Amino acid sequence: MIELALNKIEKSFGADKVLKNISFDVNTSEKVGIVGKNGTGKTTIFKIISGIENYNKGSLSIKKGNTIGYLSQIPKYPKDYKVINVLHEAFKEEFEISDEMRLLEEKMSNMDGDSLDKAMKKYGTLQQKYDHLGGYEIDEKLSKICVGLKIDDKFKNRKFEYLSGGEKTTVELAKILLKNPNILLLDEPSNHLDLESIEWLEDFLSEYEGTVLVISHDRYFLDRVVSKILEVENGKINTYLGNYSYYLKEKERRVLEQLAEFKNQQKKIDDMEEAIKRFRVWGNMRDSEKMFKKAKQMERKLEKMDKLDKPNTEDRKIGLEFSSNKRSGNDVLKIKGLCKSFDENCILKNLDLFVKYQERLAILGKNGSGKSTLLKIILDKYKKDAGELKIGSRVKIGYLEQSIYFKDEKKSVLETFMREFTIGEGEARNKLARFLFYGDDVFKKIYNLSGGEKSRFKLAMLMYKDINLLILDEPTNHLDIGSREMLEEALKDFNGTIVFISHDRYFINKIAKRIVELRNKKLVNYLGNYEYYKEKKKEEKEEIEEIRQRKKEKNKEKKTKNNKTKPKKKGINKWKLEELEEQIKEHETLLEKKEQEMKEHARDFEKLNEIHKEKSKLQEKLDSLLDRWVEICEGK
16 A cells, blocks of 8 residues: 655756656555765755745655654753653653643542543543553653663663764654654665664664665665665656665666667667758759658658666766875784773773774774773873784875864865865866865865765775875764765775775675674674674674573573482462452552553653563562462472
């Protein structure tokens, strides 16, 4: 069933026509990826679907009753709002019903007769609605999403206004997922998440019952989640019924096919134009009206022909190539027993790392594990507390930081580049053109550049410098897929050493030859790319599970052995059963009370959390009592 459909949508911003005759539909539970270069109109499509942006022509149909979840920008909340208050916004309707039920409960205590019957009926309707919305599972839902996105109890109690931009985005993503809308619109959802959270999100979205549309430059993510790709190109939509890998192959096949059709048509046009010329020449030579008539007929036929556009085989991509540089010594970097703390918080402890010439090393780890801190210590931006750090001979470092800034952002791209390399305007413009800075683009002030443009400009500055050790912190951030692929090709040809941090698994897989994971303040070594690392992590997990199982079996054997030494009791101990039944009833009553307390404190998270813990303990005890009751009944 079609959940939403766009039909011949057109959208312009002033004279700039962004979307031209866009048409596509999305079915129930479909997972769709939207790809295309930066600035092609992907986000505009989301804004049109969610009603934030109007369109000039065409029609938009959304199935009646559908709810849409879209993170467009971070909303403003009251200053005293904590993270948990923001998350509770997802359950606004449930909390309103809960409040209404509680008020009704208070009123019913003073009612009788018909008024009580009416109130009871209303209460039943509210309770049914609350149950249908999943009000009794709020705690469970919160737990599932918060565990997956690494939002722990400490984080839940932080003031929302003091969070970083990335942290706020993660909280908003959690809120949208908790709302469980029919249609999810996700714009770069894997940004700001660590690899573990990205993989959790992939699994969550794959099982999501609703419809998902996702804009992403994360090729690995698109391969794992989506089954349809919509490519936005030149203001139009091209549809591919498969994941990202399928899209790449199918796009290449289509381009070759279109090119063959275009060439055939061009040959036909050339032949027709040549024939028209001949008919005119013969007409003039013989003064033949018949020949002129044939020429005119062929001209009309040519005019009516539906002419094909030449397929875009030479896209404007970054033509990246590093300047030739002097090689470093074999030992590029040596770290031994490195320690670093911030106040009482120990980040790195007795860390060792050795990097050789021409190594391609990826540093992985959870957010906050100390990856960027390690890079900043290597770059002497942070001082180490203890240990040895030695940069090898003839090593010249080039650094691409995660948050890109320039010394003087009031200067233009061209002026900054000319000053940096002491070159003339013509040479500077030629070099910048390879990084997609054409025409008037070079006169843009740096503070006016987008994130992607700043990344490209910083890469341009790096690539013309004499460096042999590249240190990159999230180098693919802000780059579109085409630019990422060109960067990968350039890095493959770089004849120096590369040390980088990235969440882009596709990029890691292509570039890394060794991976080190920051785990428990130390580095764990994996001699391969991302696929190798993933396989080894799986083996480690299986090994740990095997050890756990063996321990479990040993404990079971020990328990069985101990039980055999005890004399078996025959018959049913009636007194013991009665005592257990009494305890079971008591615990069931206490559990009911706890459930009632949870309803009463539905909006007080701290109290709710406390009650939930007490309820869990009671449930465990009740389960244990029931197990014992069954054992006695069976004569064990």
